[in-house]
Amino acid sequence: MEEIAYSVHPAIVTLVGALLGAGYFAFLRWQTQAGGLNISLGVGALAGVIGATLLTAPLGYCMFQADQKSEDIIIGWIAVLLGLMLTLNLFSMLLWRYFRGQRLLPRGDTTPGAFRGRFGLLYAMTVLSPTILVLVFFVYLPMVDTLRFSTFLARFGAPRTRFICVSNFSRMLADLDYHSNLFLSFALSFGIIIIAMSLALLIASMLNQPIVGANIYRTLLIWPYAISPLVAGVIFSLLLGTESGIVNRVLDLTLGVKVPWLVTVPAAQISVVLASVWNVIGFNILFYTAGLQTIPKDLLESASIDGAGAWQRFARITFPLLSPFTFFLIVTNTIYAFFDTFSLIFVLTRGGPTESTFTAMYRVYVTGILSSDIGKSTAQSLILFLIVVGITIFQFRVGQRRVQYGNY
């Protein structure tokens, strides 16, 4: 068999994984002072080895072969890091349970009403199977396919595919256009989330006042969410066209100006943000309205008796008590802004002018669906997936400390 030449030998990759794992676990041991050092080091090294090989070995360590570009090697190390993050977290959790004398796997719910007895598990699985089957066939298997396709050059209808290691990823690493797509996704998402949430909170607070016909307002305000982003795009393109748009018609008649909403920078970006805000705000209002109704009136009343003004009551009582809703909405709005706005962009601007509204998700759509270049687009969608998972984990870590789940 021909010897494969590596620029970084798999043995070195594995060794680095083992060292990092052992080091991390030694650090944890030093921090917590729990359990034995040797067992920590051993488990850490094992976790490190598994982590380092998890994503690289299935691809035959191809990214570390001598004929690969430096970008591929970088992607290789990123894959090692991702694998390590996964296994080190998992193993440290297991080891922690072991040190505290707990079972490695949670025993399951033993409260009354849980499925117990000889056929308990079987019964539970039978009842759950429709859901599990749907998840497996429509979510997990396609995800595995996505992972697989991201390492291929592949097109719909093509008689063959070609394994290209991590080239789809390393190409993105070097592609400045893709970087600006990603940056734009963050910028637009940030704008959408900030505006959609603050405006929704304002509107929901007003809706919470005892006014005549509040139910009708509420229904009307929530209604835009029932519209798909694509239709929202159509509505806004009718509103914002330079010559034939309704908004410019009104501006022209009143102020004598026409704003090229969809064909200049930054107007096009602002238009996309505003259209998305309009689309998603109903969802936010719905949750904030529900949230506001859970806030105990006596708390607010006693605060106002104690002399707290409207702003103080809002800032000190209402907003903190709404934090579970805010947290949930930040997560869902992030997902909306990253993943769901592409169809709106497709109708409104086609990513233009000059790619100024070309978000990363829109790139996935254009590459995969319009151009049937599925290898590249699955790689792009995986990157987006990792980013959103990363943001969500970050939000959970940072947000959860400040979220107050009260027992009221």
Place this chain on the structure above:
Amino acid sequence: MFRRFVVILFVLTLALGTMVPALAQDVIELEAWVAFSDHRYDWAVDTADRFNALHDDINVTMLSVANYDTIVNNYTLGREDGAYPEIVQLFDAALQFAVDSNWFDFAEDIIAGRDEILGHPVDFDDIIPVISNYYTVDGVWASVAWNTSTPIMYYNVELLEQAGVMEMPRTWADILDACAALQPLVDDGTISACATWPFSPWFIEQWLAQQNEYMVNNENGRAGRATEFNLDTDAYRAIAEFYRELYSNGYFIYEGFDQWGPPTQSFTSGKVAIMMSSSAAARAISEGATATGFTLKTTGMAYNQDAPDGWVGNILGGATMYISNGLAPEVQDAAMAFLLFFSNTENSASWHTASGYVPVRNSSIELLKNLEPGNELLWDIPSGARVDIETNDWYAAFPNFLTASTQLGTSTVNNATRGSTYGTFQQSRPYYGGVVEEYMLNGGDLDAMIAETNAELTELLQEYNFLFADE
């Protein structure tokens, strides 16, 4: 009692379910996917019904799919799980993919030298040459031409005459001159700007062909499989420079990449004097002009007066009908018979009046010039039915409808005007369109942009070839 009733009902349903298909077995069911949903779809349904009335044993059902891209995607996915139609309408950009996928039987192979199929004559001789040449692959006629268009100019005669422009512009220089003359009307608020049209990559392809230039190597992929892009040409640069001049002088309203609705709206409402669009919009634009109350005049697509060979010709656009492979011989013949009927002299003429797509046959043009009562060729949009054209000569009454046929009919047929064919056609459009867009809006180093895009597109094309080309 109730239970017995349910059981009997169940058995009856089962029996009926197995019997009905057995009874209907003699009818050949054909499904045809088309990318229209407006009155053009109504026309297609009506024509299918006319065909069905002629054949008791064939039933053609039309299915409307959102647009050209979606039809390609849906068909591709349909092939994966075996649910695809017998007949599908694929647009020009999908030609190479249609060939490479091996999913279709070519029309000429199906006909196999016969004079008629199920009573429908095969006479491809009078199809306009530039049309037949487009869909000829390696000397074989691939699909049956249906909706064929070409870009033409649309002018608001009153506005141009008000500015003292009495001759309709024919060249890029004419347009720039006319725009300079129209500027006072813009300044005093009579109109919004001189010109607007959809910023579509299709026009770039057309202008390359007009200047006798290829988009890709191997003579546009016609002399052999294309392997490289050919953007580094004077012709392509000239297009970018023309757009830049139009835009930076404020003559041109840009309404976004490949957006067709807003420019048409601006023109038909009389706010812009010059538009370029597909001939397929002729019917809609004529009616818009009549409603607004201005005189519409059309000419061939404006061309670069400085091109070394002058105007050489235009490429056709639109789509054709393909027949899926693997059909039983009688099904295949039924599908072919339908397409022969669909594109015969009368139907091709009627289709032209319904839309503005050119009649693909010379005999249809002759028919429209010598009409008789009872012709039932005009598609009446409100009622959704065919009515008589109440004139002897359609083109004398509606001269704007002849422009497109003349343009294609007088085009020199060579590998520039046959149009490019390569696998990444649709994928590449935003790239070479994007360079022109970027240069038009922001200027910059055109040569550098061309070099970068040319390399990117060549790489994509070679990847495609690696997956599809015969080894």
